[in-house]
Structures are given as C-alpha cells and as structure tokens.
Amino acid sequence: MPFQYTAAMSFEHQLAEHRPYLIKFARLQLRNETWAEDAVSETLLAALSRPQAFQQQSQLKTWLVGILKHKVVDQMRQRAREVMLDTGDDEGDELEALSFTANGHFVQPPLDWGNPEQQLQSRQFIEVLETCTERLPAAMGRVFLMREWLELSCEEICQELKLSPNHLYVQLHRARLRLRECLEIHWFGLPRGVTP
Amino acid sequence: MILRRNCKETAALLLAREDRKLGLEEKLALRLHLAACDACPLFAKQVLTLRSAFTQWRHQADSGEAAAPTPPGDQP
Numbered sequence: 001m002p003f004q005y006t007a008a009m010s011f012e013h014q015l016a017e018h019r020p021y022l023i024k025f026a027r028l029q030l031r032n033e034t035w036a037e038d039a040v041s042e043t044l045l046a047a048l049s050r051p052q053a054f055q056q057q058s059q060l061k062t063w064l065v066g067i068l069k070h071k072v073v074d075q076m077r078q079r080a081r082e083v084m085l086d087t088g089d090d091e092g093d094e095l096e097a098l099s100f101t102a103n104g105h106f107v108q109p110p111l112d113w114g115n116p117e118q119q120l121q122s123r124q125f126i127e128v129l130e131t132c133t134e135r136l137p138a139a140m141g142r143v144f145l146m147r148e149w150l151e152l153s154c155e156e157i158c159q160e161l162k163l164s165p166n167h168l169y170v171q172l173h174r175a176r177l178r179l180r181e182c183l184e185i186h187w188f189g190l191p192r193g194v195t196p
Numbered sequence: 197m198i199l200r201r202n203c204k205e206t207a208a209l210l211l212a213r214e215d216r217k218l219g220l221e222e223k224l225a226l227r228l229h230l231a232a233c234d235a236c237p238l239f240a241k242q243v244l245t246l247r248s249a250f251t252q253w254r255h256q257a258d259s260g261e262a263a264a265p266t267p268p269g270d271q272p
Contacts, residue, residue, distance in 0.1 A: 025257060061260035104202025109235035113245050120245075120252045129253055147215065148250045149257065154215055165216075173211045180242055183249070188242075 011051055015044050018061055022068050028130065029072050029145045031138040035079060039071040046071070069150055073160065076146065080161045084139045098177075113188045125187060132182035136175055143168060144175035201225045206236045210243050 022043060026036035046067050047054070054063055076083055099107040119125050136144060143161070146152050152160070158168055199221070201209065206229045209222055218226065230236055255261075 021260060059259065062258060065258050065260070098204075098207065100202075100204040104204035106203050106235040106239075110238040110242055112238055113242050116245060117248065120249045121256075125249070126253055126256060129249055149254060151254070169212065169215060172215045173208070176211050176214060176243070176246060180246060183246070184242075188245075 012048065014060055015047055015064070018064050019044065021061065022064060025065070025149070026068060026072060028133060029142065029149060030075055031141055032079075035075045039068060039075045042071045042074070043068045073146075073150060073152075076142070077160050083142055083161055084163065084167075111184060111189060113184075116188070119187075128183065128187050129179075132179050132186065135182060136178055140171050140175045140178075143171050144179075147172060199225045199228060201229050203229075203233060203236055203239075206230070206233070207239050210236070210240050214243065214247065 019040060022040045023036060026039045027033070030036045030039060043064060047064060054060065098110075101107055116125075133141060133145070143157060143163075146157050146160075147154070154165060154168055154172075157163065158165055161168075206226060209218060209226050212218065212222075213226075230240060
C-alpha cells in the first residue's frame with residue numbers, strides 16, 4: 001500500500017527532525033553524551049512503536065518531550081551510583097559569596113531585580129538561563145533539573161538516587177545561589193535596564 | 197524556640213522554601229524577619245524571580261514554543 005508506506009515514512013521523518021531538540025534537553029539534564037543519546041533513542045523508539053498514541057496529542061514535540069522525561073528518569077535511576085559521583089568544584093558556602101557581616105547582616109542590600117516578568121519570556125533571557133544552568137557542576141545540575149524540569153518532589157529524587165534529604169537540600173540550595181549570582185552578573189546586574 | 201533570625205539565616209530559609217515545607221517556627225521567624233528588614237525582601241524577590249524564570253523556561257521547553265521576542269525598550 002504505497003499511501004500507508006508514505007505516511008509511515010513521514011512520521012519517522014517528523015520524529016527525526018525533533019531529535020536535536022530532544023538531545024539538547026537530555027544533555028542539559030543528564031550531563032553525559034552517552035546517557036543523553038540513549039535517552040533520546042529510547043524516546044524515539046517508544047514513539048515509533050506506538051504512533052497511535054500520538055493521535056490525541058495536539059503537538060508532536062510536546063508528546064515527545066513527555067516521553068523523554070520518563071526515559072531521562074530511567075537513565076538517572078539506572079546510573080544512580082554515577083549521577084552523584086561528580087560533585088564538581090567544591091568551593092564551600094555560596095551564601096558567603098553574598099557577603100554577610102559577622103552577625104549575619106547583608107554587607108550590601110541585594111540588588112532590586114525589578115519586575116522582569118516580560119523579560120523572562122524573551123529568547124535572550126532563556127539563553128542566559130540555560131547557560132547559567134549548564135555551568136552548574138554536573139551532579140548539582142542533575143538534581144536541580146530533576147526539580148525544575150522533571151518536576152519531581154524531593155522525596156522522589158531521594159528515592160530514585162538513594163540520597164539523604166540533607167544531601168539533596170544542600171545541593172539544591174547551592175544550585176539556586178549559583179544561578180542567582182550568574183543571572184545577576186549576566187542579566188539583572190547589567191545596565192540594560194531592569195527598570196524601564 | 198529562637199524566633200530571631202539574622203539575614204544570612206533568613207536567606208537560607210528563603211532558599212529552603214523552594215524545596216521543602218518550612219516548619220511553623222521557621223515560617224513565623226521568616227515573616228517576622230521580613231517585616232522588620234529592608235534587605236531580605238529584596239532577596240526574597242530574587243528567589244521568586246528565579247522561580248518564575250524556571251516556570252517560563254519549563255513551559256517553553258516542554259511545548260517547544262518559540263520564545264517571545266524581547267519587548268521594546270529591553271534591547272541591550
């Protein structure tokens with residue numbers, strides 16, 4: 001049946017076209033080329049094996065990202081022992097970088113970031129946000145994106161990776177401080193005009 | 197029960213709140229400190245901005261929607 005054959009090819013082609021997009025997020029989350037490629041291959045294979053599941057979905061990309069998230073969690077679970085091995089550079093207490101006095105007051109008040117809701121949607125800001133996230137040490141970045149991209153609860157993350165809650169909280173706390181600092185340096189602290 | 201928190205401890209609570217439920221005493225200490233401090237509400241605002249930044253990012257990443265162009269006046 002030539003018509004069906006063409007339709008099937010076209011679905012495969014559509015899937016292949018989304019591969020680079022999926023790879024980008026798999027890399028950001030997994031921080032390992034092989035793991036990322038495995039997760040994306042599994043995603044595309046799963047999609048190919050049940051194209052009928054796509055019928056109700058409005059957007060192919062949204063559907064694929066949903067599958068990818070499951071495959072990424074599978075990778076993290078399988079590699080749980082390696083996931084936290086790389087703790088990256090250990091500079092210690094990021095809160096210190098904010099400069100507190102001996103009795104715990106801010107040396108200088110934090111910068112007013114204004115009301116940047118509009119800016120947060122801009123492509124330029126998203127790029128800076130992704131670059132700052134990429135710069136987190138690998139293990140820290142992985143657990144942080146499990147929270148913010150995969151939207152797992154801390155209990156779920158601890159369970160998947162066999163982590164103690166305290167270890168996880170410290171990693172997340174440090175990730176948030178680093179991102180705060182990175183965004184201040186590369187976006188909010190720039191003269192570009194946080195306040196219009 | 198120590199309700200007094202300094203700014204450094206308050207900053208730590210504001211960050212912890214993103215990932216775990218604060219205890220009653222922590223919530224109370226946080227509110228008391230924020231009401232009396234000029235600097236910490238600014239830090240709290242930064243943490244909230246970070247939160248909505250990732251909400252925006254996740255929305256765009258998941259739907260594959262192209263980001264909106266930077267609004268006029270915000271060009272570098």
